Amino acid sequence: MRDYESKDGTMIFGGMSTVDIANKFGTPVYVTNEQILRENYRRIYNAFAAHMPTEVHYACKANTNLAILSILEQEGSHIDAVSIGEVLTCLKAGFPADRIMYTGCNVSNEELQAVVDTGCRINVDSESELERLAKITTDIPISFRITPGVASGHSGKVMTGGKGAKFGIPYNRVIKTYERAQELGFDVKGIHAHTGSGGLTVDPFIEVIEVLCELVNDIKDRTGIELEFLDFGGGFGVPYKPQDPEAELEDLGSIITDMVMNETDIKTIALEPGRYLVCDSTILLTKCVDVKNAGTKNYIGVDAGFNTLIRPAFYDSYHYVSIANKHNKAGVAKYDVVGPICESGDYIARDRALPEAEEGDIVAVYCAGAYGFAMSSTYNSRPRCAEVLVNNGEAELIREKEDFEDLWRHQIVPKRLSKQ
Numbered sequence: 018m019r020d021y022e023s024k025d026g027t028m029i030f031g032g033m034s035t036v037d038i039a040n041k042f043g044t045p046v047y048v049t050n051e052q053i054l055r056e057n058y059r060r061i062y063n064a065f066a067a068h069m070p071t072e073v074h075y076a077c078k079a080n081t082n083l084a085i086l087s088i089l090e091q092e093g094s095h096i097d098a099v100s101i102g103e104v105l106t107c108l109k110a111g112f113p114a115d116r117i118m119y120t121g122c123n124v125s126n127e128e129l130q131a132v133v134d135t136g137c138r139i140n141v142d143s144e145s146e147l148e149r150l151a152k153i154t155t156d157i158p159i160s161f162r163i164t165p166g167v168a169s170g171h172s173g174k175v176m177t178g179g180k181g182a183k184f185g186i187p188y189n190r191v192i193k194t195y196e197r198a199q200e201l202g203f204d205v206k207g208i209h210a211h212t213g214s215g216g217l218t219v220d221p222f223i224e225v226i227e228v229l230c231e232l233v234n235d236i237k238d239r240t241g242i243e244l245e246f247l248d249f250g251g252g253f254g255v256p257y258k259p260q261d262p263e264a265e266l267e268d269l270g271s272i273i274t275d276m277v278m279n280e281t282d283i284k285t286i287a288l289e290p291g292r293y294l295v296c297d298s299t300i301l302l303t304k305c306v307d308v309k310n311a312g313t314k315n316y317i318g319v320d321a322g323f324n325t326l327i328r329p330a331f332y333d334s335y336h337y338v339s340i341a342n343k344h345n346k347a348g349v350a351k352y353d354v355v356g357p358i359c360e361s362g363d364y365i366a367r368d369r370a371l372p373e374a375e376e377g378d379i380v381a382v383y384c385a386g387a388y389g390f391a392m393s394s395t396y397n398s399r400p401r402c403a404e405v406l407v408n409n410g411e412a413e414l415i416r417e418k419e420d421f422e423d424l425w426r427h428q429i430v431p432k433r434l435s436k437q
C-alpha cells in the first residue's frame with residue numbers, strides 16, 4: 018500500500034498539507050494526486066507495451082471525473098465504457114470515438130443506436146445484441162465479450178467471468194457466434210473477457226489468457242477469421258492494507274505477452290484496468306465531528322458516510338485510515354470510524370488503532386479513487402461532496418460540492434399539492 022509523507026505531524030498529499038486542503042475546500046472531499054495517476058498509467062502500460070503493441074482501456078466506471086479522464090486522455094489511454102452515459106462523458110473529456118470501446122450488458126435497442134451514432138467501438142455481449150446491432154448496421158468493426166468460465170474478485174458481487182454468468186457469449190456458443198457475425202457481414206476484430214474485479218492473484222489472468230488464446234486459434238481454424246486484438250479485461254488488484262502484496266505487473270506483463278505471442282497471431286493486446294489506475298491516486302478527507310465512548314467501543318464520528326464512500330458498507334471493503342493531523346503519532350486506542358447515515362451498517366473503518374481522536378481532527382481514508390465518488394449518492398438528503406486535484410503543491414477544484422437546490426432539481430410537485 019502506498020503511504021504518504023508527513024511534515025510537522027501532518028500528512029502531505031501532492032505537495033500540500035491535507036489539513037490545508039480540508040480547510041480550504043471543506044469536508045468531506047475527494048482529493049486526487051495527478052502525479053500518482055500518471056505514474057499508475059505509465060507503469061501498467063509499460064508492463065505490457067515493453068513486449069508488444071498494447072492498448073490500455075481505462076474502465077472508467079471506477080471514476081468518471083472529467084479532469085481525471087482528461088489526464089488519462091493525455092497519457093494516451095483508451096476507454097472501456099459500459100453505458101452510453103460513459104461514452105458521452107469520455108467524448109466530452111476529449112477522447113476520440115475510436116479510442117472508446119463500449120462493452121454493454123443487457124443493452125436496449127435505443128442505447129445500441131445511440132452508441133452506434135457516436136462512432137465508438139462496440140464489444141458485443143450477447144447473440145441477441147448481435148442480431149439487433151445487425152439491424153442498425155453491419156458496417157462497423159466489432160468484437161465479442163465471451164464468458165471464459167474463470168472468475169476472480171474481492172467480493173462475490175464483482176465476479177463476472179464464471180460459468181453461467183450474465184456477462185458475455187457462453188463458452189459453448191462462441192464459435193457459432195463468430196460464424197454468425199461473419200455471415201451477417203461484420204468485420205470481427207477481437208475477443209474479450211473480464212473475470213472480475215480486485216483479485217490479488219495472477220492465476221485468473223493466466224487462466225483467462227489460456228482460454229482466449231485457444232479460442233483465437235479455434236476461431237481461425239473454424240471460420241478463417243484472423244483476430245487482431247485480444248482483450249483480457251481488468252480487475253488488477255490494489256493493496257488496500259499495509260501488509261497486502263504489491264501487484265507484480267511487470268512479471269504479469271511479460272508472462273501474458275509471451276503466451277499471446279507464442280500461441281497466436283494476435284497483433285495487439287488490450288487490458289482494462291479501472292481500479293488500478295485511480296484507486297491509490299485519491300484519498301477522502303473527512304472531519305471528525307463527534308467522539309463517543311460507547312462502553313464496548315470507541316467511535317470517531319465523521320462527516321462522510323456510505324453516501325460518500327459505500328465500499329465498506331456494501332462489500333465490507335477495507336480502507337486504511339489515518340488521522341491526517343496526527344500522522345506520525347502512535348495508535349493508543351481502537352476506534353470505529355462511522356458516518357452520519359441513519360443505519361448501523363454505515364461505517365468507514367472498524368477496530369483501528371489510532372491516536373487519541375478529538376473533534377476537528379481530519380481523517381484521511383486511503384485508496385478512495387476507485388468506486389468512491391462514482392458510487393456516492395445523496396441518501397439521507399446529503400448533497401454529494403467536492404473533488405479536488407492536487408499537483409506539485411497546487412490544488413484545484415475539479416467538482417463543486419452539490420447544494421440543497423441540487424437535491425430538488427428535476428422533482429416536480431403537482432400544482433394541486435404545491436404550497437408555493
Ligand SMILES: *Cc1c(COP(=O)(O)O)cnc(C)c1O
Pocket residue numbers: 076078079097099120211213214215250251252253289290291292293387
Ligand atoms: C469493471 C470492469 C473492468 C475494470 O475492473 P477493475 O477491477 O476496476 O479493474 C474492466 N472491464 C469491464 C468489462 C468491467 O466491467
